[in-house]
Each structure stands twice: as C-alpha cells, then as structure tokens.
Amino acid sequence: MVLQASHYEILGLEAKCDISEVKRAYREKLLSSHPDKNQDRKQSPQIGDGVSIEKIKQAYRVLSEPEKRKRYDLLLAESYKKHGFHNTGEGLDSFSLDDFDYSTDSEDFSMDCPRCQAKKGFELTEDMLEQNAIESPNGGYLIVVQCSACSLWLQVTYDVVED
Ligand SMILES: [Zn+2]
Structure with missing residues (x-):
C-alpha cells in the first residue's frame, strides 16, 4: 500500500x-x-x-x-x-512504553531518539495514546510516532494498566 x-x-x-x-x-x-x-x-x-x-x-x-x-x-x-502506515510492524523498530521516561510534571512519556540522539525526540502524552493507539496484533496496544528532530518512525507498544 x-x-x-x-x-x-x-x-x-x-x-x-x-x-x-x-x-x-x-x-x-x-x-x-x-x-x-x-x-x-x-x-x-x-x-x-x-x-x-x-x-x-x-x-x-x-x-x-x-x-x-x-x-x-x-x-x-x-x-x-x-x-497501518506504510510499514507499521514491518521495518519499524519497536519499543515498549517501559523504555520511555514518565514525567509527573508534564504528564507525558519521553525518550531520546535512538537515531539522532535528540533529547526527548519521542514524546507521547496520554491524550495521544488514547486517540491514536491501535490494538496490537500481539496483544496490548501500539502507536506509531515520529521523532520530532529527524524522520525516524518507531512503533511503541504498551499494555493498558487499569487504575
Ligand atoms: Zn531523531
């Protein structure tokens, strides 16, 4: 596609x-x-x-x-x-939301970009997760995000934790 x-x-x-x-x-x-x-x-x-x-x-x-x-x-x-984006699941590196740091101040998840090393190149808010994540074929959820500093796309998987 x-x-x-x-x-x-x-x-x-x-x-x-x-x-x-x-x-x-x-x-x-x-x-x-x-x-x-x-x-x-x-x-x-x-x-x-x-x-x-x-x-x-x-x-x-x-x-x-x-x-x-x-x-x-x-x-x-x-x-x-x-x-499914042009190559979701195939060719995209996959990370777990556990690899992200959660900030209680800004209430978002962030990770430095593994390619360009940009600080917090990847940032995910809970709103983004709620609105854009899809169910992963392997269980749990996944969201596809792009680094804010370079063109790297990653898929990030996570399980929903009930409060
Ligand atoms: Zn980057």
Whole structure:
C-alpha cells in the first residue's frame, strides 16, 4: 500500500514543525520548483518527481492555518491507522512504553531518539495514546510516532494498566 505523500512530506517537514518552519519550507520549495531554477533541484532531490507547485501551495494552505492543520493531522492519523502506515510492524523498530521516561510534571512519556540522539525526540502524552493507539496484533496496544528532530518512525507498544 503506497500512501500519497503527506503535506509534511511534500514540504519536507517533520510532523511537529512550527509555523515559521512551514513558511520557510514553503518559500524554499516554491523557489526550487520554479522552472527557471532547475539547477536547484539537484540540491533538493526530494522535490521534483511529481511534486507540482499546486501541491506545494495546497500543503502550505493547510499547514499554515492552525485549524486546518489540526483537522489534517487528525485525518492523517486516521489514514495511517487505516493503512497501518506504510510499514507499521514491518521495518519499524519497536519499543515498549517501559523504555520511555514518565514525567509527573508534564504528564507525558519521553525518550531520546535512538537515531539522532535528540533529547526527548519521542514524546507521547496520554491524550495521544488514547486517540491514536491501535490494538496490537500481539496483544496490548501500539502507536506509531515520529521523532520530532529527524524522520525516524518507531512503533511503541504498551499494555493498558487499569487504575
Ligand atoms: Zn531523531
């Protein structure tokens, strides 16, 4: 199953990017997709190949407006769930929520990224777990998350602990 490139992928952004990163990426993509700037394409191989200026503009329109972006994020999460993301379970490293540190202050789970070593590259709130986790085929639950600093995706498994 091949998913269409997400708005984030079209702009080369991480899912947690802020609005200034969205704007900058948009300007850069627009410039580098311009037909007169073909030489720039070589420096940004992720564009070209079917990413039209229209798609870049559409991605920007959604990601630059908080309300639209929120709805889009939900849709995206849904479609990842439906499609199991492009390689959920296969190829993704699997971690247990026990590998995460739980902070009682911020009430979230965090882990340094095993690839880029970003401090708390992976953060999971209880809301995220409630809203985005799916039942794991091996029992318990799993959630697929992306590092906030690099493009690494991990699947995180956990069992529900009854209070
Ligand atoms: Zn990372």
